Amino acid sequence: MRFETKCVHTGVDKDGTFNSCTTPIYTTSTFYWDSLESHKGFDYTRSGNPTRSAMEENIAALEGGISCRATATGMAAITLVMHLFKPGDHIIAGDDIYGGTYRLFADVFTKWGITFSFIKMSDTETVKSAITPETKAIWIETPSNPLLNLVDIQAVTKIASAADSDIITIADNTFCSPYLQRPIEFGVDIVLHSTTKYLNGHSDVVGGCVVSRTEELAERVAYNSNALGLGCSPFDAWLVLRGIKTLAPRMEAHQRGAIALARMLETHPKVERVYYPGLESHPHHDLAKRQQDGFGGMLSFDVKDGRPVAEKVMLNSKLFLLAESLGGVESLIEYPESMSHASMTQEARRAAGITEKTVRVSVGIESPEDLVADLKQALDS
Ligand SMILES: Cc1ncc(COP(=O)(O)O)c(C=O)c1O
Missing domain, CATH: 3.40.640.10 (Type I PLP-dependent aspartate aminotransferase-like (Major domain))
Structure with missing residues (x-):
């Protein structure tokens, strides 16, 4: 099978x-x-x-x-x-x-x-x-x-x-x-x-x-x-x-949204860096192609001006729920510094490269166009 x-x-x-x-x-x-x-x-x-x-x-x-x-x-x-x-x-x-x-x-x-x-x-x-x-x-x-x-x-x-x-x-x-x-x-x-x-x-x-x-x-x-x-x-x-039972079509939908968002974020003036293995610019892109059958539905990005901008983006998005966890059909956005990675010391977070600029997104299975438009308006605002 x-x-x-x-x-x-x-x-x-x-x-x-x-x-x-x-x-x-x-x-x-x-x-x-x-x-x-x-x-x-x-x-x-x-x-x-x-x-x-x-x-x-x-x-x-x-x-x-x-x-x-x-x-x-x-x-x-x-x-x-x-x-x-x-x-x-x-x-x-x-x-x-x-x-x-x-x-x-x-x-x-x-x-x-x-x-x-x-x-x-x-x-x-x-x-x-x-x-x-x-x-x-x-x-x-x-x-x-x-x-x-x-x-x-x-x-x-x-x-x-x-x-x-x-x-x-x-x-x-x-x-x-x-x-x-x-x-x-x-x-x-x-x-x-x-x-x-x-x-x-x-x-x-x-x-x-x-x-x-x-x-x-x-x-x-x-x-x-x-x-x-x-x-x-x-x-x-x-x-x-x-x-x-629906894992396969869901994963395909997650990845479609993730690559569309990653490409938009990569060119956005308020974004300093995008972390998504599906981007050619990702340092492990070739390894991802070898080892994985796709690039997944998770991505993170650093905003240029730190916490104030990160906070605005997260609060101004309408489709992305401000919540921890990942992998569900609905898109989630969160702040590792105070949410998913708060259980690490600040020193450990910095050693790992997580800063107050970092925002994490779990891309759901909504329309990629809607997701891109929503995150873009949140960044623009
Ligand atoms: C990679 C990873 N492993 C393990 C866990 C822990 O799983 P749970 O929250 O179901 O206990 C999480 C939770 O976010 C996770 O992201």
């Missing part, structure tokens, strides 16, 4: 009782047994639920993994992955990863004795030199949030497998979705998502998932998910499964 077909069909047709065409929502906490030794595959919803399993099967197929575990939020997915490690382990991550991930690493897991190096992940030499004998994982987020820097996934997985110690690679694929990028094809061991974003796509769920490439990792992730109790509700799983 090709990707679009898998989106619609994989994992979905599970009800043989009444032949429903969509997966029922199994709102039950527990399942009765046929005997003291047997049941129909599910015993308790924390451990597994048919609606959640349908969604997990679907996402595992889209990412090319052998198994997926769905979680209550994207952060729960990251927490689940982090439980593969122990005190003393060292993890390498980009210095411009999502602010909430940075906070979880820097504030929570460092207290558990796990150490982190936040580096410029787009420079493979820097990645190599950050490896220590304690390094157990390299955390990839590409394109990064909010500055859309790309990491060469294949180069990083090669570095990890050439290292003396056992290093796994983990990719947060939230920004691209499997429609545009499948890190397992480049050798990544674990892919995770905030399904809140493109996979669900309608801004009405928070959720996450972890996809494993190997049986061994899949078993450890499944065990930890049940032990920690991180699974998502059947209703949320159903919504995400429904959202995924």
